[in-house]
Amino acid sequence: KGLPLETPTWGHDLAIDRAGNVWVNGSVSIDEGPSQAALWCYHPDGSLRAGFPKFRPAAEGRSGQAVLGGLTEQDRYLHEFSNSIAIGPRGEVWVIGEQEEQGTGKVGLVIWRYE
Numbered sequence: 001k002g003l004p005l006e007t008p009t010w011g012h013d014l015a016i017d018r019a020g021n022v023w024v025n026g027s028v029s030i031d032e033g034p035s036q037a038a039l040w041c042y043h044p045d046g047s048l049r050a051g052f053p054k055f056r057p058a059a060e061g062r063s064g065q066a067v068l069g070g071l072t073e074q075d076r077y078l079h080e081f082s083n084s085i086a087i088g089p090r091g092e093v094w095v096i097g098e099q100e101e102q103g104t105g106k107v108g109l110v111i112w113r114y115e
Contacts, residue, residue, distance in 0.1 A: 009038070013085045015093075020044035025082040025095045028055070037082040037097050039114060054114070082112070 011026040022042040027035040041049040082097035093114040100107045 010035075011040075012081075012083055015085045015087045017087045017091060021049070022046075023085055023087065023093055025085040025097075027081050028053070034079045034102060035081060037080040037095065037112065039082070039085075039093065039095065080110075
């Protein structure tokens with residue numbers, strides 16, 4: 001749910017918060033462009049929460065921020081992959097992933113935090 005069926009979408013990990021919400025991190029490729037890190041949140045009944053999926057923390061005013069790493073802010077030149085997810089003690093969502101600069105093969109670790 002949340003994206004057109006023809007949109008390539010990958011789920012990589014999930015976590016369940018204290019309220020029973022299911023958080024899924026992964027990647028999507030919209031309009032055959034570079035892959036972007038993505039985050040979905042589902043209610044305990046399986047319905048997608050409003051405002052999800054979320055993409056690329058902190059870019060273009062989106063929710064979340066990169067707290068460690070990140071190669072460049074040139075969105076169109078990045079492939080992003082989110083690999084693992086955890087829920088913190090205050091309900092914050094932590095995602096670890098990687099970013100790759102197209103054309104150079106340069107890869108870097110990135111950790112995103114969502115409130």
